[in-house]
Amino acid sequence: MATIDTNQITGILQRRLYDASLGVTLALPNVAKVPDRPRLEIVHLANDRRGNTMKGSEVIREPRSLIVTVVTDIGIGLQSSEDIADSVAALFPEGLKLAITGGEITVTAPPQIGPGFRDEAEHRNPVTVRLESVVY
Amino acid sequence: MAIGDHKTFTAQVDAWVIKSDASIDTVLKRSIFDVMDEATETVIGKMRGGAGGLVNRGKIPKDLSNLAGSLVSTLQGGMAQGGEDSYSLVIGGINAKNDPVMQFSWGGTAADYAVHVHYGTEHMDGYFWVELAAQKWKSYVEKNVEFVKRQV
Numbered sequence: 600m601a602t603i604d605t606n607q608i609t610g611i612l613q614r615r616l617y618d619a620s621l622g623v624t625l626a627l628p629n630v631a632k633v634p635d636r637p638r639l640e641i642v643h644l645a646n647d648r649r650g651n652t653m654k655g656s657e658v659i660r661e662p663r664s665l666i667v668t669v670v671t672d673i674g675i676g677l678q679s680s681e682d683i684a685d686s687v688a689a690l691f692p693e694g695l696k697l698a699i700t701g702g703e704i705t706v707t708a709p710p711q712i713g714p715g716f717r718d719e720a721e722h723r724n725p726v727t728v729r730l731e732s733v734v735y
Numbered sequence: 736m737a738i739g740d741h742k743t744f745t746a747q748v749d750a751w752v753i754k755s756d757a758s759i760d761t762v763l764k765r766s767i768f769d770v771m772d773e774a775t776e777t778v779i780g781k782m783r784g785g786a787g788g789l790v791n792r793g794k795i796p797k798d799l800s801n802l803a804g805s806l807v808s809t810l811q812g813g814m815a816q817g818g819e820d821s822y823s824l825v826i827g828g829i830n831a832k833n834d835p836v837m838q839f840s841w842g843g844t845a846a847d848y849a850v851h852v853h854y855g856t857e858h859m860d861g862y863f864w865v866e867l868a869a870q871k872w873k874s875y876v877e878k879n880v881e882f883v884k885r886q887v
């Protein structure tokens with residue numbers, strides 16, 4: 600039976616951000632929080648799976664989202680925050696396919712860059728990447 | 736789902752359904768009920784002793800203020816809530832024959848902290864209830880297209 604390895608997908612997505620060398624600290628889940636700014640906070644959201652049985656083979660599809668929040672200092676202007684957000688979005692163009700065991704992940708829509716919001720001494724700008732994972 | 740600007744989720748409805756307005760309406764209504772059922776689920780907020788966002792992702796924390804009750808729906812481009820310091824979280828619509836667009840937003844002046852609770856902050860994990868509900872839009876539409884086909 601086909602299975603989707605969520606940890607593997609999380610690792611592949613994080614690796615893509617890491618390898619891009621954006622010059623920004625990556626704040627990963629289950630790692631001690633870092634106060635660095637600018638930094639990227641990464642959350643990988645997976646949802647329930649949809650299965651389609653076709654002629655004895657099983658195809659599993661899962662909608663997913665990668666939320667990368669660009670965190671910068673307050674008062675330095677929006678430009679640097681939005682430049683970083685643009686760089687993150689450019690790493691995940693619509694239609695991009697990344698291989699996983701037994702299948703692939705596809706970026707299903709252009710990444711959406713939020714207008715950002717203020718939180719104490721931080722400006723936070725979320726980038727949403729919508730994905731679908733398929734295992735054949 | 737979006738903050739500030741209203742981004743749309745589009746699910747393709749197959750050609751057979753588009754032949755009939757009644758079929759489109761049925762798919763649209765059932766899918767919206769499904770997704771809103773998902774998106775409006777609440778959980779006890781941290782201020783009242785509930786667990787945080789990480790273990791309650793996909794639900795709206797109901798605390799001492801107006802977040803859960805700040806939901807506003809608009810049809811065909813009606814005015815959404817907004818303001819200089821307010822943000823809206825939106826689930827967009829479906830583009831079928833009549834191009835019906837429904838938007839749902841939380842936040843606005845009633846709960847301008849919606850965006851903080853949704854995406855999280857340095858001190859709080861995000862709840863992501865809009866994103867997680869919206870992810871299911873396509874599968875709800877597919878399910879309801881099959882429902883309509885079975886009714887004929």
